[in-house]
Amino acid sequence: ASTVRQVRGTLSLSNWSVLQTSPVSHLSGRQVGVLFDVDGVLLRGGSVIPAARRALRKLVDQNQSFLFPVVFVTNAGSCLRHHKAQQLSHLLDVQIAPEQVVLSHSPLHMMETFHNKCVLVSGQGPVTQIAHTLGFQKVVTMEELSEQHPLLDMVDHSRRPTSTPSSSRILPQIQVAIILFGEPIRWETNLQLIVDVLLTNGRPGCVYDTRLSAQMPVLACNMDLLWMAEAPSPRLGHGMFLLCLESIYRKLTGRRLEYEAVLGKPSLFTYQYAEQLLRQQNQNHKLSTIYAVGDNLMTDIYGANLYNRYLAKHHTDTMSDTKLVAQGTGTPVPVVEEFAFAAQCRSILVCTGVYNPQSPLPGDQNVSETMLHGQNDLKVEPDLVEPSHMVEDVEAAVDLMLQQESPN
Known part of the structure; x- marks a missing residue:
């Protein structure tokens, strides 16, 4: 119950960051990547959330190329990768390549x-x-x-x-x-x-x-x-x-x-795999910050925050990669040799999907029992379900990122 109260206190409507930022053609010297969830962030079933097309238009230049690396990470898994890319391209009116899509089963390869x-x-x-x-x-x-x-x-x-x-x-x-x-x-x-x-x-x-x-x-x-x-x-x-x-x-x-x-989210395996795809779009240059936008506290926010913790511990060399992954999800993840991980992963929660700030959490009981799949190695801690930022929708999330990363 204390976890629920802390989450609610953090995620009040008064904390929404709704910023008006015009698109930029270049960013600061920092190397930035973005992970977008799909259902509840960009789509509701087969319908496009109104803010989604406006948001993505702010992320492309006059040639319809993304301003920085973007990967769409979804826990959906009932289709092929290129079919999901085609669906998203059609619905969102931007060109999305299969290499920009991570389905829940993608890391199995x-x-x-x-x-x-x-x-x-x-x-x-x-x-x-x-x-x-x-x-x-x-x-x-x-x-x-x-x-x-x-x-x-x-x-x-x-x-x-x-x-x-x-x-x-x-x-x-x-x-x-x-x-x-x-x-x-x-x-x-x-x-x-x-x-x-x-x-x-x-x-x-x-x-x-x-x-x-x-x-x-x-x-x-997919958990x-x-x-x-x-x-x-x-x-x-x-x-x-x-x-x-x-x-x-x-x-x-x-x-x-x-x-x-x-x-699938919140598995560290999935986030590590998604970061590799971001790096490929960035000519294999190291990223400084990854922004992860999602609508679900227990998958998108938990996973992004867990990955941020993993990145911090990796950079301080306090534990080996394999031990860190085992602590997070119990899934052994092969160490990527000579892979320069991003400095941080920032989580952004939108309120157009699973999370609704005006509705009580299911049962108003311990959040780990009501909203998180009961994996033995998944431990809910208050800071892991607390987003770095909370905004109204994906357009506000993009505005926030652009303001954070634009030259001063």
């Missing part, structure tokens, strides 16, 4: 040890194609698994087989991992089949063995409990699905579900 093993994927959209573009060579979908083992999915009576079907295709054993791209369409089917695979060590046609000495690795993308679409209130996100899966696994085994990796 760096996890090469899993790429040549058979993996099970859950989510929606072109999951097989998504997995292949990330480097995974042997992919089994939930639909394929259900077709191969039709007696496993028994919740929907209308889809129950009337006889034992035979299938000509024999699927390979799930060898290495389960990859959870995002919230699936039929939660009951996905929960059942994922549990079947976990408790049989990749052989869902066999009897459960709840005494397995080792759990099959699970890679989860958002809530996200903002066209509806008046936030919608359930993939983090809620993960909570259901964790609860079922603990109930059946008495053990905690462990994750090999958790990706």
Whole structure:
């Protein structure tokens, strides 16, 4: 409760920074990069937030080139990277390249040890194609698994087989991992089949063995409990699905579900990956400041502040990179050799999405229990959910950045 009170005290409407700044064609000598969240900041579902187009027009020059490096970081994961870039370009009326987009699953392409093993994927959209573009060579979908083992999915009576079907295709054993791209369409089917695979060590046609000495690795993308679409209130996100899966696994085994990796905001892995993309746009020159604009305290603001803490500790050499990442999210992140990290990451909260300063926080209980996915290594501290700046919308966020970075 004290955390909630402190957050509310910091994020009052009187603290909004609404600045009137004209676009600039050049900035100060500092090297600046910007990370934009999408849902709740630029879009509400398929609709553009009115301030979004005005904001982005202030970030491009007469040739429609961005004034400084910009990356769009979203926890969405049900599409391909170039499709998301095309969608954003069309809706926001600016040219956005695929290299400027980070989806929740994008960093998986760096996890090469899993790429040549058979993996099970859950989510929606072109999951097989998504997995292949990330480097995974042997992919089994939930639909394929259900077709191969039709007696496993028994919740929907209308889809129950009337006889034992035979299938000509024999699927390979799930060898290495389960990859959870995002919230699936039929939660009951996905929960059942994922549990079947976990408790049989990749052989869902066999009897459960709840005494397995080792759990099959699970890679989860997107921890958002809530996200903002066209509806008046936030919608359930993939983090809620993960909570259901964790609860079922603990109930059946008495053990905690462990994750090999958790990706998407607020994972440090995702922010490190996004900074590399900013650096590529900046001719590989080091950035001084990264501004991260978002609408969700528990993903955008928490993640940006956690990354800022990581950057500060990295520059003071108080701990190794690997230990820092493990402290933040429990996900091992490979150290980037000879990578000069930015000096700081500043978080900017907008009030056009999940966060609404006029609405109470869910349940008015401890914020870590109501709004943050219950990862064991994610600890909510007041300073991690306190934005560097709070503004009304993304246009005000851009005005703030331009004023901060323009020559005096």
